[in-house]
Amino acid sequence: MKKISYIAFLLGSSMLLPSCQDQLDLKPISQTVVGGDGTGTAGSSIKDAASAEAALAGCYSIFKSSSSEYYVMDYFILGDGESDNAYAGADNAAWFEVDEFRILSTNAVAARDWQYLYGHVASANSIIANVPKVTDAGLSADRKAQIVGEAKFMRARAYFDLVRIFGDIPLVVDELPTITSSNVEEVYGKLYPARSSAEDVYTQIIKDLDEAATVVPKSGPDKMTVTPGAVYTLLAKVYATKKDWEKVKTNADKVIGLGYSLMPNFEDLWDGKHENSAEAIFELNFEDWSTGGNWGSSMFYGTDWKKFNTPSNDLLKAYDDEKDVVRKASTVFTADVTGKWSDKYWPLTKFPFAYKMRNTDASQNIVMYRLADVLLLKAEALNETGDLAGARTLVNQVRTRVKLPAATAADQTAMRLAIEKERRLELAFEGQRWYDLARTDRAIAVMDAVKDGSGNSLKYNVTQTRLLWPIPQGEIDKNASLTQNKGY
Template sequence: MKKLLYITKIGVAALAVVCSSCEKQLDQLPLSNTIVANDGKGTAGSSITDAAKAEAAISACYGVFRNSAATYYVMDYFLVGDGQSDNSYAGADNPSWFEVDEFRMQSTNERASINWGFLYNHISTANSIIANVPKITDAALTATRKSQIVGEAKFMRARAYFDLIRIYGDVPLVVDELPTITPDNLEEIYPQLYPRRTPVSEVYTQIIKDLNEAATTVPANGPNKMTVTPGVVYTLLAKVYATQKPVNWSLVKENCDKVIALGYSLVPSFESLWDGAHENSSEAIFELNFDGWETGGNWGSDMFYGTGWKKFNTPSNDLVKAYDDEGDAVRKASTIHFMDVTGKWNDKYWSNSYARFPFAAKMRNTSGSQNIIMYRLADVLLLKAEALNESGDTEGARALVNQIRQRVSLGPTPATNQSSMRLAIEKERRLELAFEGHRWFDLVRTDRAIPVMKAVKDGAGNNLNYPISENKLLWPVPQSEMDKNSQLTQNTGY
């Protein structure tokens, strides 16, 4: 009875998961996030019954990127991908991020709990669409549009699960809505409400299944780049195959080639990707569009850029040195801006440089209207170069790396063999994609995180001695989730 009372209490609070963007929905919810409706009947998504409600539901699913899970997608994703890598320090004044940055996380870390919740929120929203849209009989919803909506939701579910397993490892795999919860079926449904962690290999199987089904059904294009199209799906598939062990490099290349064949092209100027005047460009594959505060503004820019207060993701001495060592003035100028913060705050990593303090600058418009490029062609080209090199075609890889370097006025890569090309591609991805949320995941998937992070030095050349180990490559399962679900187990080392 205590179980039933708990579920009933949280049910009313989470009813609007599909057709509105409610914040912090998973603070109290079991992982399935499938809840009894106000009248005691149906599931959270059972209100999706006609064409208009289906469109509202998929709009809400896109809206999660900008509203109910915006803390993850406009801020935390970049701290996860860059802040715990050698690209930046945590910055600002949040103890939870200091723990991430310095590999001191505990299971009670606030960010571990928050981001687990945000990602499952997105999954729940997608699950409701996938479960209910196929049932709609409204003639206004054509079969084609119905398939598109389901395909778009499957992409978003796959993307959220991909981040979950990269951050936490094994996670509960929840893909179904549950029937109405009653005293009679509670014992049957309870294991599904509070599931065990699913092995990463099985989650990958679901991710790939979702993406393969989405690739043939999503819209060919949209009003802007914030539409899940085949190019978006193939990009994620390439990333998934490059991360899944053992890596199937032929499938990485195959999906990169599918993206390239769709006609994306590098913009001539690297700076135009970030200046706000060339958004939804020919290079962008998937881009979160922000118009301003009235429609869910991009407040993430203000978290990384500006001198009003100490910002997050402070560029590291190591990254600045990497640009300087390469003579990469073009990308450095677009990626890092230096400003005078004398008298404003202290910083242990840049203690003697307050007149020239660095800021991550790819999101620099703090009016709330700057878009976020999640996937772009340069990333795909370098991923294809990696696939070619790992398959023995070092010359093919060289051509792609040089294409990227040529845009920023750098000469050909000096790499001469597979091993040196491997490091050249790693470096090129770092300098090209810094502060786009890729670096940490690149280091982990290539088994380079530990040696790279153990070698990081401060501005004076002293080793920072990060206490990184194999156990620290994953975050802990949040203690708050373990307290709610006794079936969960903790990652080794926490």
């Protein structure tokens, strides 16, 4: 009876949340209950070419609609606000917990981001399971393969974030069936699975991406299309996390070989006048409020209220120490906010804001992957495999654009730190920094050394257990098979 009661309460289960697809009215799994009519699964509405395309459009739209709170805001606060790049800012207690490494299992941000990411997984699973079954002659075999490949990329992208945030997680790759009174015992384990090892999750991510790479479209109407460049970029990131440097080089070379090029001016990436540029590999396109506008810009930039991701004293010092005037100007904006709010880190006469997302009219695009990131990943791989000269060439290519002198690192250790710094200054407020520190085993040392503007230690006291977030308590309460991360 306890199992039946759980299943009747599926509305709150994040594992079952499908995408909110305006283009396709799929029956949400979260609305199936014991005694349902058993007419099919959530993806059973995918029956012909039109509904297959609509399902894919719905999966893409998750970046801008039903999970936008993650993709336009939380992703960036996690990637930069949890790192030495920024303070949480604003006035949200849940983000203060993250920023100060005292997050609880009841943290509201952790709960919602788990749901958003698994919602994207569920949407992709429906496509992967059902599009191959379509017999409509209007959907060619090649197009079927493309659609499935694009969905596999989006599933892999969501799982990559989940495993980096939470560690061992449930791995769900099958579409969940409709629940009836006759199959409840069989289905229960699929609805409430145990955690898989992070290694198994990475294996699935790589499998999805390997299968997607050869079938996704070579190009699209804009950069918000999964192409081989996006797939190989994500593979390079995955292999960098696993420290498989030869495969980082292989996948980075595949990206570089596709013809992307650095924009001549760093500012061109952020001014709103050069969207879907030659440097962009995968970019979320936003136009206006009626089509899922980017409200995230207003979370980081503006003087109407205290924003999230307040640039840290440590980050601005890093720009100044490097004499990196070009990137600092495009990354950080300062304004006089006297009388508007208080702050313990900054004087109000020159208060900093994250500036890369600055257009607050809903039209600001988000560049998720770009060439400079890939060049620096390859430089890292070259350095780790003994090619110091090759690494230096790539680092200098990135530095030359922003009018900085050549890197002077003379050995592998020095170059490792030089690349870490270069990635920080190049990619600040793009959601990268925390993950870079975590994957290079530098998070504890770096965060424990962070000081405020007066040279006082911020005393984060980061421990190994705090490198992962806790499994949301609400998920454990619903799923007896889930266990908690150590230290929570």
